Amino acid sequence: MFQNYLKIALRSILRYKAYSIINILGLAIGMASSILILLWVQHELSYDKWHKQAAKIYRVNSAAGDFKTAVSPAGMAGGVQAILPAIRNTVRMSAPNSFLFATGDRKFEESRVYYADSTFLQVFSFPLVKGDARTALQRPDAILITAEMATKYFGHDDPIGKVLRKNNNNNVVVTGVLADVPANSHLQFDFIQPMSAPEQRREITENPYNNFSFYTYIQLDDHFNASKAALAGLEKQMNDFFKKQNKDIRIDFTLQPLTSIHLHSNLQMELAGGGNIQYVNIFFIVAIFIMIVACINFMNLATARSARRAKEVGLRKVVGALRWQLMGQFLGEAMLISFFALLVAIIIVLLALPAFNELAGKKLIVHIWNGQLMTTLVGISVATGFLSGSYPALFLSGFQPVKVLKGSLRGLSGNRLFRNALVVVQFVVSIVLLIGTFVIYNQLRYIKQRNLGYDKENLLSMPMKGQLWNKKQALYNALAQDPATSQFTVTSDLPTNTTSGTIDVKWPGKDPHLQVVFPSLDVSESFFSIFNMKMLGGRAFSKAFNDSSSFILNETAARTMGMTPASAVGQQISFQDQKGTIIGVVADFNFKPIQRAIEPLVMRLNKWGGVVVVKTRPGATEAAIKSLGKICESLEPSYPFAYGFLDQQLAYQYKGEQQMGSIFNLFALLAIFISGLGLYGLSAYIAEQRTKEIGVRKVLGASLFNILRLLSGDFTRLILIAMVIAIPLAWWAVNQWLQSFAYHIQLGWSVFLLAPVAALFIAWVTVSYESIKVGVANPVKSLRSE
Incomplete structure (x- = not known):
């Protein structure tokens, strides 16, 4: 039938x-x-579930009121592990860094470089193809590279024990080769350096409970029952511990499961590439x-x-x-x-x-x-x-x-x-x-069409790297003398996703119980004209004045302080123990993705460098790029010339x-x-x-x-x-x-x-x-x- x-x-x-x-x-x-x-x-639901101890790994997030971040202080990892038996292991990760690596005639600038504690391979299950997982991150000059990077720098040779020149001034030794990072990992990297590296010592030892710059992960003990009530109790113990270390800041710490980070983390200073x-x-x-x-x-x-x-x-x-x-x-x-x-x-x-x-x-x-x-x-x-x-x-x-x-x-x-x-x-x-x-x-x-509060068109950006930091005056002179680059400004960060911030801001009449996070930007005198921003009160920074101790606020910051754009000018405030005078109030502009409301912003005069932004004339962008390339080649030939367009970087945020x-x-x-x-x-x-x-x-x-x-x-x-x-x-x-x-x-x-x-x-x-x-x-x- x-x-x-x-x-x-x-x-x-x-x-x-x-x-x-x-x-x-x-x-x-x-x-x-x-x-x-x-x-x-x-694929989206599978992120980080492949780690052997995924169910026991949590990230320590922190919040100062409504300002919620994915980072925590350097001292939290070791501090809470010492007093809480439920915590079996911890590992800290830095934010991603950019370095120039070279070996022989191969030289590349890499942007996915992290510092991590030596327990990195014990907590996470990233496979080590070559090397010893127990000792790979023990020596301060060690570096772990992925298989892709091993081929990129050393071809088919065994990279273990080989030397990479970092930033043209010190050497690091390859102590391990990791399998390429799975696509369904919220941590995406090419290089891992030890937290004990010399350049990190100050970061982790100076003010270890004030510097919120590290991604902290804890691995709970196998016998710990991670119920909702038990985790809440653990969080309370962590909060009590922090209050004893730093009584000046009110911070609430929370534990986020590793497997929920990719899809459930809408936090400040979150790692790029998150889902929804x-x-x-x-x-x-x-x-x-x-x-x-x-x-x-x-x-x-x-x-x-x-x-x-x-x-x-x-x-x-x-x-x-x-x-x-x-x-x-x-x-x-x-x-x-x-x-x-x-x-x-x-x-x-x-x-x-x-x-x-x-x-x-x-x-x-x-x-x-x-x-x-x-x-x-x-x-x-x-x-x-x-x-x-x-x-x-x-x-x-x-x-x-x-x-x-x-x-x-x-x-x-x-x-x-x-x-x-x-x-x-x-x-x-x-x-x-x-x-x-x-x-x-x-x-x-x-x-795409929203008015961000500034002109984003025809803006060419170039990070200052290598000796450009020390030759900034020669760089500024060269830029000013070339007609193609003469309209430029220098800012500590592009106004696309500013991450720095502090609660250490004081003003007249401030409520002592009020705790507000103020992001900040350091900008040069021409910043407001290059970005075509509107001043609502006072003036912009100017070379005609000594503005080394002056501040400019956005209107949200002035409103937070209980001031109007007119009344704010001339007021004395303190920003991170630096006292100064408010000389101007600028109209609000988006310095973070538009998923976030505009926050109070404090702007200071740039004294050290950061990112050069050149305003090009319509149709003359190629000429500006060539001129910028020649200037960089003459002042810092050891670093490859890199540039970007502000509108493209903004578009990438909404990819x-x-x-x-x-x-x-x-x-x-x-x-x-x-x-x-x-x-x-x-x-x-x-x-x-x-x-x-x-x-x-x-x-x-x-x-x-x-x-x-x-x-x-x-x-x-x-x-x-x-x-x-x-x-x-x-x-x-x-x-x-x-x-x-x-x-x-x-x-x-x-x-x-x-x-x-x-x-x-x-x-x-x-x-x-x-x-x-x-x-x-x-x-x-x-x-x-x-």
């Missing part, structure tokens, strides 16, 4: 080729889209939506062709076929189509994966013959076949043989309410996705949002395309059921427009119902996403009108084909059997 059903299913698929292709293609696109999304979701659990949830829901839409598409197409299978069902029932046997046959056909769709989907995934990786910024890999993956794919195929084939199987197997053999199909229209509900679901999904697409597009455009928007738009379009196939199926079904009715109407004088209006009327009513359901859902969903930005677009009625109108237009275009085909048909043919 099974063999017979298989033959019939294959014959049915081959007989109705167009129907089968549309069915298989719709399911295949739905499966392929869902597989790609689920691969991405699985909100995006994971969004795409997981989109994957489910796409599969639902694909299954509805299959159901509609199956019921649309029901009349062609009615007599077959009637004959089978007459000769003794039971309903469960017919249901098994039609479910088997659905499973077979689903299996064919899976094969096509796998091909689509393999072909599309490189482009999808480029779009998502990932390195996802599909191992087709992996047992677990194959089981999952087969499970998806079976679930899809069962879900999409269940309703058609129930519907087709329920035909009454007497009626169908007489040719009466009017009573076999099936559960119309259920079928309409499926179409409403398709429209709801389509409208929600369309609204999401419009909102994401507008928010990303808003990010995650851009990628999310691109992925969402892609799959939204695919879901709408699949919905279109489903609508086509339903329009074909309705046209098929009403062929004779339309023939009678044409004989009585109905025009093509009347027929189109008749057939599209039902769809219009369904869209109106879908709108009522979809608009509140979409409003809630997009508002949840927009709340992650401190500055975002305001949702207007137009967004919630355009999407339903677009869905209605897509529906009308889809329905029109079958409607026009029936409308222009000769009524004689449809009425001949009457």
Whole structure:
């Protein structure tokens, strides 16, 4: 019997080729889209879970009021380990550093260099390919490199014991080679140096409980029950310990599981490359939506062709076929189509994966013959076949043989309410996705076009490295003498993601219990003119005055101090024990990504260097780059010339949002395309059921427009119902996403009108084909059997 059903299913698929292709293609696109999304979701959820002790590792975060950071003081790791038996081990990581490394004729500037305690390889499970994990970070001049860096610097030679020249002034010895860091690790590095390195001694010994510059990880003891209450108790003990070490600062320490850092960490001074659990949830829901839409598409197409299978069902029932046997046959056909769709989907995934990786910024890999993956794919195929084939199987197997053999199909229209509900679901999904697409597009455009409080165009930046720090006056003179670079300023950091900050700020009338973190920037006199910033009160720094002990505030800082831009000028304040006078207040500008609200900022006169920013003339950027390169080559030839554009660096900050928007738009379009196939199926079904009715109407004088209006009327009513359901859902969903930005677009009625109108237009275009085909048909043919 099974063999017979298989033959019939294959014959049915081959007989109705167009129907089968549309069915298989719709399911295949739905499966392929869902597989790609689920691969991405699985990758995001897998971060740091591969560490052997992942469940026992926590990071120590700190918060000063609302200012929450991923860093903690240098002394916390050793201090809490000494007094808390629950802590088995600790490791500190520095922020990433940039160094120039050289060996022989190979010289490169590297930006993924960290300092770490010698316990680094004991706490984390980064595989050491060469070297001894117990001693690799013991000597102060040691360095661990990844396999990729080993090949880059030493080719195929054994790098152990080889020397790298660092910053042209000291040597480090390779004591270990690490396997390349997995893509699903929140720590991404190329080099690890010991915390005992000479240049780090001051950082970790001077004011060890004031310098919040280290990422601290603790490994809990195996016998410690990490319940919510137990972790809260541990945090309280850490807070009590810190209060004894530093009574001047109120800090709350929290423990964050290692495996939650990538998706659940929206903190200041967080390591780059973090994910967002909100995006994971969004795409997981989109994957489910796409599969639902694909299954509805299959159901509609199956019921649309029901009349062609009615007599077959009637004959089978007459000769003794039971309903469960017919249901098994039609479910088997659905499973077979689903299996064919899976094969096509796998091909689509393999072909599309490189482009999808480029779009998502990932390195996802599909191992087709992996047992677990194959089981999952087969499970998806079976679930899809069962879900999409269940309703058609129930519907087709329920035909009454007497009626169908007489040719009466009017009573076999099936559960119309259920079928309409499926179409409403398709429209709801389509409208929600369309609204999401419009909102994401507008928010990303808003990010690009938002007035940040300064002019970001035509700004060329160059970090001061090597001897440029000591030759800054010669550098400034050379820049000023060249017309291509004469408009320049020097700042301690670019106003893109400023991370430095202090609570050691005093002003007249300050509440002694108030604790506010003030970020800071050190800038030269020309900073405000180069960035075209607006002064609200007072003046900018000037060479005509001695501004070495002067301050400029942003308006948020003035407001925090209870001052206006006018009243702030002339006030005496203290910043990190440096007393001085406020000489100006600048209009607020974004010096961090717009996900964060503007914070109070203190600006001082730059005395040491940092980053040179050159304002180039339109069309003269290449000339400015060449001039800047020549100046650097003459003053510091041992360092490679490096430069960047401020607008590009700003755009890079929102790379995650851009990628999310691109992925969402892609799959939204695919879901709408699949919905279109489903609508086509339903329009074909309705046209098929009403062929004779339309023939009678044409004989009585109905025009093509009347027929189109008749057939599209039902769809219009369904869209109106879908709108009522979809608009509140979409409003809630997009508002949840927009709340992650401190500055975002305001949702207007137009967004919630355009999407339903677009869905209605897509529906009308889809329905029109079958409607026009029936409308222009000769009524004689449809009425001949009457």
